Amino acid sequence: MSSQIPDSHRDLLDGPIIAALATLMPNGDPQVTPVWCSYDGTHIIVNATIERQKAKNMAERPRVTIMVFDPQDQFRWLEVRGVVEEITAEGGGESMNELSLLYTGKPRRYGIEVPPREVSERLLYKIAPTRVNFAG
Amino acid sequence: MSSQIPDSHRDLLDGPIIAALATLMPNGDPQVTPVWCSYDGTHIIVNATIERQKAKNMAERPRVTIMVFDPQDQFRWLEVRGVVEEITAEGGGESMNELSLLYTGKPRRYGIEVPPREVSERLLYKIAPTRVNFAG
Numbered sequence: 246m247s248s249q250i251p252d253s254h255r256d257l258l259d260g261p262i263i264a265a266l267a268t269l270m271p272n273g274d275p276q277v278t279p280v281w282c283s284y285d286g287t288h289i290i291v292n293a294t295i296e297r298q299k300a301k302n303m304a305e306r307p308r309v310t311i312m313v314f315d316p317q318d319q320f321r322w323l324e325v326r327g328v329v330e331e332i333t334a335e336g337g338g339e340s341m342n343e344l345s346l347l348y349t350g351k352p353r354r355y356g357i358e359v360p361p362r363e364v365s366e367r368l369l370y371k372i373a374p375t376r377v378n379f380a381g
Numbered sequence: 382m383s384s385q386i387p388d389s390h391r392d393l394l395d396g397p398i399i400a401a402l403a404t405l406m407p408n409g410d411p412q413v414t415p416v417w418c419s420y421d422g423t424h425i426i427v428n429a430t431i432e433r434q435k436a437k438n439m440a441e442r443p444r445v446t447i448m449v450f451d452p453q454d455q456f457r458w459l460e461v462r463g464v465v466e467e468i469t470a471e472g473g474g475e476s477m478n479e480l481s482l483l484y485t486g487k488p489r490r491y492g493i494e495v496p497p498r499e500v501s502e503r504l505l506y507k508i509a510p511t512r513v514n515f516a517g
Contacts, residue, residue, distance in 0.1 A: 263455050265401030265448055267411035275403035275411040277448035279458050312401055312413035316452065319399050319484070322415050348455070 248374045254323040257313045258284035261348040264313040266291060268302035281344040288371035292341055295366045303329045303370050321381025331371040340369055384510045390459040393449045394420035397484040400449040402427060404438035417480040424507035428477055431502045439465045439506050457517025467507040476505055
């Protein structure tokens with residue numbers, strides 16, 4: 246059992262690949278949503294506005310799992326189980342814009358119509374890997 | 382809250398799209414793996430060989446979640462939470478071959494090298510939706 250992300254699969258976290266984020270509902274059921282993510286060498290980082298169910302789940306039950314597979318090779322995939330170690334508003338807007346540029350080619354996901362309230366409610370969730378599985 | 386799969390998103394379960402299957406580990410952590418799936422109008426059907434962790438999880442903790450997104454439109458996705466209602470060996474081999482043809486263009490995932498033992502251990506897991514979320 247390793248908590249290291251292998252170099253051979255790190256590209257799956259760097260590229261504009263949609264990841265599946267599993268969180269736990271209050272009753273323990275898994276919730277799975279598609280997310281954008283990035284990896285800073287220590288944490289996998291996702292972001293969410295605080296009113297979303299996944300955000301509530303991550304704040305209250307920090308054990309989460311991210312899975313991403315290679316769109317060009319369905320048998321090459323990476324699963325990272327981990328713990329949300331930090332939740333911060335700092336950099337949330339910038340991170341979202343960077344991810345938006347990476348994933349959509351547009352620097353702002355919601356364009357200039359974003360009300361300041363929404364921007365302030367977007368948080369970063371930093372996930373420390375505790376167990377990593379991969380194939381391919 | 383609906384447990385109906387909307388017609389608008391049913392294609393996501395019919396096409397050769399890799400789904401994310403979340404199951405629950407013995408300690409309650411979510412496990413997420415990429416899977417092939419199909420939908421018969423009542424159940425979402427996945428298959429697994431019984432020695433796999435996801436198979437053990439589904440047998441012991443039947444609350445699971447499947448999420449699939451449109452590879453052509455990342456904002457169109459479907460999440461189905463449900464319960465594994467039936468586990469059967471009947472049709473497991475045939476289902477695997479059908480899915481293999483759909484997903485890879487090859488009628489047998491493992492070709493003629495498959496030992497009979499492996500074939501006999503491949504089971505179908507039939508998931509009854511209890512809650513459906515979608516977007517796009």
